[in-house]
Amino acid sequence: MTTLGPINGEHPIPQHAIRSARIVGDDGEASVVATVYCPLKERSATVPECESCRRFHALHFDAASRTTSVVCHTERAMSAMGSADPLAGVSEHVNPAAPLSGIMSRDVICVRPEVTVDEVAALLIRHGISGMPVVDADGKPIGMVSRADVLRAAEERGDTEASERVSLHPDDVAPLDMEQGFYVYEPVKITARDVMTPVVVQLHESASIRQAASLMAYEGVHRLPIVSDDGKVVGILSSLDVLRWFGRSCGYLIPPGRRRA
Numbered sequence: 001m002t003t004l005g006p007i008n009g010e011h012p013i014p015q016h017a018i019r020s021a022r023i024v025g026d027d028g029e030a031s032v033v034a035t036v037y038c039p040l041k042e043r044s045a046t047v048p049e050c051e052s053c054r055r056f057h058a059l060h061f062d063a064a065s066r067t068t069s070v071v072c073h074t075e076r077a078m079s080a081m082g083s084a085d086p087l088a089g090v091s092e093h094v095n096p097a098a099p100l101s102g103i104m105s106r107d108v109i110c111v112r113p114e115v116t117v118d119e120v121a122a123l124l125i126r127h128g129i130s131g132m133p134v135v136d137a138d139g140k141p142i143g144m145v146s147r148a149d150v151l152r153a154a155e156e157r158g159d160t161e162a163s164e165r166v167s168l169h170p171d172d173v174a175p176l177d178m179e180q181g182f183y184v185y186e187p188v189k190i191t192a193r194d195v196m197t198p199v200v201v202q203l204h205e206s207a208s209i210r211q212a213a214s215l216m217a218y219e220g221v222h223r224l225p226i227v228s229d230d231g232k233v234v235g236i237l238s239s240l241d242v243l244r245w246f247g248r249s250c251g252y253l254i255p256p257g258r259r260r261a
């Protein structure tokens with residue numbers, strides 16, 4: 001959470017960065033689920049839910065970081081609850097208890113399992129990322145697909161693996177109006193489901209950075225899908241995100257990465 005203001009001489013108003021999960025289906029269409037982490041409800045809230053909340057103030061776009069936030073009046077309620085900004089002091093001190101909701105990449109590209117590997121490769125290149133969650137119809141992670149998975153699939157597929165050489169019987173040729181000979185069938189489509197690594201590790205957005213770093217190191221993975229209470233993907237944490245957080249926590253000025261790991 002960051003703060004906006006002061007506005008009209010009053011106290012700064014907290015703002016909560018919007019995370020968007022873009023889920024690409026096998027028709028190439030993407031649906032977007034936009035959420036924020038609500039510190040009062042201690043769970044994810046959709047943007048329409050915020051807009052109908054009595055604490056909602058405005059949507060704020062920050063041109064420098066190119067992020068949009070929900071600005072809302074949570075400061076008095078939080079102080080009344082005795083809560084402190086969970087990210088306070090992170091810029092000056094390493095806080096291993098800092099929640100992932102403020103550290104993860106909030107724009108996450110996801111694919112449905114039926115999306116072809118060729119489309120996955122195109123998305124990886126287009127968005128400058130090296131992996132993405134594979135999600136079910138509810139937006140819950142069922143696997144991770146990485147650049148290495150795509151390359152492995154391409155190597156195993158080769159040029160001819162999925163093609164089939166057939167010779168037709170004369171009786172089969174007539175109805176199809178085909179000459180007798182050799183025919184190459186349409187290559188079998190390899191999908192994200194075929195090459196993904198099934199998700200065995202994921203973390204809730206309220207989990208801490210020390211939990212994430214330990215889990216990633218223990219499992220030997222470079223990226224974790226981050227989920228909300230209902231198990232839906234709301235972000236992704238890469239090993240590079242952890243390094244950026246650490247550098248910033250030590251006081252170094254580190255710009256947002258143009259490419260996410």
Ligand code: SF4
Pocket residue numbers: 016036037038039040041045049050051053054055056057070071072073074
């Ligand atoms: S607008 Fe309401 S629901 Fe949204 S983050 Fe603020 S307090 Fe939570």
